[in-house]
Amino acid sequence: MAAEGPGGLRLLALDPEARALGLNPGEPLGRVRARIGVPLQVYPADPMADREALLRLCRWASGYAPLVAPFGPAEAADGLYIDVDGASHLRGGETNLVADLAARLARGGISARIALADTPGAAFALARHGEADRTVVAPGGSAEALRGLPLEALRLDPDMAAGLRRLGLRRVGELDALPRAPLARRFGEALLLRLDQALARRPEPLAPLSDEAEYAAARGFLDPIGRQSDIVRTARDLMAEIAPRLERDGLGACALRLALHRVDGAVRPLDLGLSRPERCPERVAALVSLRLDRLGSGLDAGFGFETVALTVTVSGAMPARQTDLGTATAGDGVGILADALAQRLGRVLLRLEPEASHLPERADRSCPWMADPGQGSPPDMAGGRAPAYLPPSPAGKRGRARASASPVAYPVTPPWPDHLPPRPLVLFPRGEAALDVLSTVPEGPPRRFSWRAQVHRVAHAEGPERIAAEWWREPGAERDYYRVECEAGHRLWLYRDGPHGPDRPAAWYVHGLFA
Amino acid sequence: MGLDPADDTERASARGDPRARLDALRARLAPPASSRGLRPVLPLGLAALDQHLPGGGLALGPPHEIAPATPVDMIAALGFALALCARQLARASEAALIAAAPGQPLPYGHGLAGLGLDPTRLVLLEAGSDAEVFRALEAALHAGSLAVLIGLLREGLPLKPGRRLQLAAEGPAPPLLLILRPAACGLPNGAATRWRIAAAPAARDRFGTLDRPRWRARLERCRNGRGGDWLLEWDHAAHRLHLPESLAGDASAAGRSRA
Structure with a gap:
């Protein structure tokens, strides 16, 4: 049951039980209450929700x-x-x-x-x-x-x-x-x-459901087009058509589909992904151009395309931002580059992220670079942050960086730990075996070893740093890491896998290289 | 006689000093837009090095080649490039791009702190070939808004991509460093400088532990500059290169590194 108020509350809709009581839509609610002693359950009408539901049903x-x-x-x-x-x-x-x-x-x-x-x-x-x-x-x-x-x-x-x-x-x-x-x-x-x-004596055109909500535009051509520049220009015009609608709703396109309908009926869809919501026609046109560059002759134009349709398949919130005149933020530049490379090479930009693990090979990973939705630039740490010499309180450091740069720091990225002993500049995914190891004491660092078909004589060794295996993942021996400098000046990160036993000689591995 | 005095001096100098005459001709011929002296540079902060480089530092824009002396010195070359990168990042607020061809080492996040680099300011790209690295660097030069570009190549820099990179770097550009294979040097390719880097025993602190990395850097080729050979020491805290001889450090270490 629903009621609304044109000149007092009136019944608007009834359920079968109420209809059985002899109530009619349009009756004033006051009179109904007076006529029937049964307690009524009355809900306020919500025309907007009704309309929404009807549109959903239409779709x-x-x-x-x-x-x-x-x-x-x-x-x-x-x-x-x-x-x-x-x-x-x-x-x-x-x-x-x-x-x-x-x-x-x-x-x-x-x-x-x-x-x-x-x-x-x-x-x-x-x-x-x-x-x-x-x-x-x-x-x-x-x-x-x-x-x-x-x-x-x-x-x-x-x-x-x-x-x-x-x-x-x-x-x-x-x-x-x-x-x-x-x-x-x-x-x-x-x-x-x-x-x-x-009685079908006069025509009655129906007003079909408008598809304005799904941000699409299309253009047909009497003369089919086939040249890349024409397709790019059409895509720009279509995006310029869609952009005001997106802007009105505070949205930007995260993924677009450009459907090229060939004269013989074949449809060639091109999916474009963007690193951040975007509604600038020029940038979309640039991405289309890069994608067509990559396709080259793979885009079989045949006798040409007669219809070009651009649809926003995924949209994201894009609040209006005030930018400085003529300058773009750093994240914008990286975002433009990320999109350009994704279209042109089909590769994604990566960034390094720390992982909560004390095994060196698990302690960092590379994940796709994403634009920060709030600020648009990766958090600017105060110029050249070097954790090794800053005071070891993490709170103070993060706070300082925040104060000096963006107000929005990355919430998802855990901070890099700054209390680790020196780590190599390049780490191998798994240790490479060092052979013919000669050491003065069984528990001590090696004096000489061969690695990659070269004999290295150790001039200086520091360590050990003992790193235990992660027993909750898999059993393994603990490793003793040594920083080693060869006589030629190369600095390596060696480890001995497990303790040295009388029946089992220690196995040595090179795990990384220092600059 | 009835001549303008300025004309008179010009004529005198033209007759007398051929060097002045050449200079005057050069000044007349030089196109005004591409005056090399105006291109911004990244000073290395070391007078001994900077005076060998035109403009007092690494020119921003044209590619700089960094080659390891032997294949094992690859990491030393990467360390030298990242040290220069850290120097530039300390001056700028943008990120740095490292594009690596397959098989080339990408830096380990926890090891970057040892060079004074912030891992969050690095953007990496694993390219499929040298050609993709060149394309990526070109796209990055066009996009702007990156502080440093580093390319790790499997081979070297041929002439054509070199020219393309040079053209893309017109106008304000970040420093562009290319790390190549030891043997891939020799042909002209439009690079501004070519460095040859080898590892050297590190500086020790007063307890005798490894402290600052050292590299033997040879400037093999330098357009409009002079070559040279130095032993360099990287101070990650101050983002500065030092000459170890000028430090009152561990004398025995310095002596051994020269040997």
Whole structure:
């Protein structure tokens, strides 16, 4: 039950139980309360939500036929038209289509009355005022089917219907039998228009569901285009068409699809991904150009493209930002580069991130570079942050960096630890075996070893730094790491895998190289 | 006689000093836009080096080649390039791009602190070939807003990509450093300088532990400059290169490094 207020609260819709009590939509709520002692449950009406739900239903129903139109205010806005002309055979005829539609709606918990007729007016009349829940009128049978229906079925406004009723006219057939000129003089053109629309004497165009919400634009060409510059220019124009709509809704395109329809019917879709929401036509055109560069002759233009359509497949929030005149932020530059490389080389930019592990090979990883949605630039640490010599309190350091640079730091990136002993500049994914190791004491660092077919004589060794295996992941021996400098000046990071035992000589590995 | 005095001196100088005459002709012929003296440079902060380089530092824009002396010195060359990168990042606020051909080492995040670099300011690209590295660097030069560009090449820099990079670097540009294979030097390719880097025993602190990395750097070729050979020491805290001889450090270490 719902109620709304035009001159006091009135009933708007009723559930079957209330209908059984003899209530009618449009009755003032006060009178209903006085008439019926039963406690009423009244909910306020929400026309916006109703409209949304109807649009959702329309979008769902477009699976039956492309042309779907919601009811307008003259039809009480509680239903929808589907133009199944030429589409009914896909569901095995009109009767089957109506049955299928009814079954699906019932499964969705929607009670519906369905009518299929020659004109939208006739279908509306039969659906709202017909006898059966489901009606299918054979072609040309509309006039016959409408003859016995009440006048309200013609979508007349209530005053006009009441006036006609006072003249003793109750049925559509009676109205149709009268001479037209006096009727038009008395009740205006609207009455005859509705009558003619229902009886297929005048056409009634449906206002189809607009697809403005999904940010798309297309352009057709009489002369097919095939040159890259033409496609790029068209893409820019299409984006310029979409951009104001995106801007109005505070959105930007994160992914775009450019569909190129070839003359012979083949469709060539190009998907473009962006590192950050974007609505600048020039940048989209630049990305299209780079992608076409990469495709080269892989884009088979054939006899040319007759339609070019640009659709925003993924959109993201893009609040309006005030930028300095003529300068872009650093993140913008990296973002532009990331997009350009993704289109041109098909490769993503990476950034290093620390991982919570004390095994060196697991302690960092590279992950795709992402634009920071808030600020647009990776957090600017105060020029050349060098953790090794800054005071070891992490809070102080982060705070300082924040104060000097962007107010929004990366929330997702954990900070790099700054208390680690020296780590090599390059780390191998797994240790490379050092052979022929000679050391003065079994537990000590090596004096000489060969690695990569070269003998290295150790001039200086520091260590050990003991790193235990991560027993919760897999069992392993603990490693003793040594920083070693050879006589030639190369600095290596060596480790001994496990302790030296009498029955088992220690295995040595080179795990990294220092600068 | 009835001549303008300025004309008179010009004529006198033209007759007398051929060097002045050449200078006057050069000044007349030089296109005004591409005056080399105006290109910004990245000074290395070391007078002994900077006076060998035209303009007092590494020119921003044209590629600089950095080659290891032997394959094992690859890391030393990478360290030298990253040291220069750290120097530039300390002056700028943008990020640095490292584009690596397959098989080339990418830096380890936790090891960057040892050179005074912030890992969050590095952007990496794993390219599929040298050609992709060149394309990526070119795109980065066009995009702007990067402080340093470093390319790790499998081979070397041929002439054509070198010219393309040079053209892309017109106008304000970041320093562009290319690390190549030891043997891939020799042909002219438009690079401004060519460095040959070898590892050298590191400086020790007063407890005798490894402290600052040292490299033997040879400036093999330098357009409009002079070559040279130095032992360099990198101070990651101050982002400065030093000559170890000028330090009152561990004398035995300095002596050994010269040997």
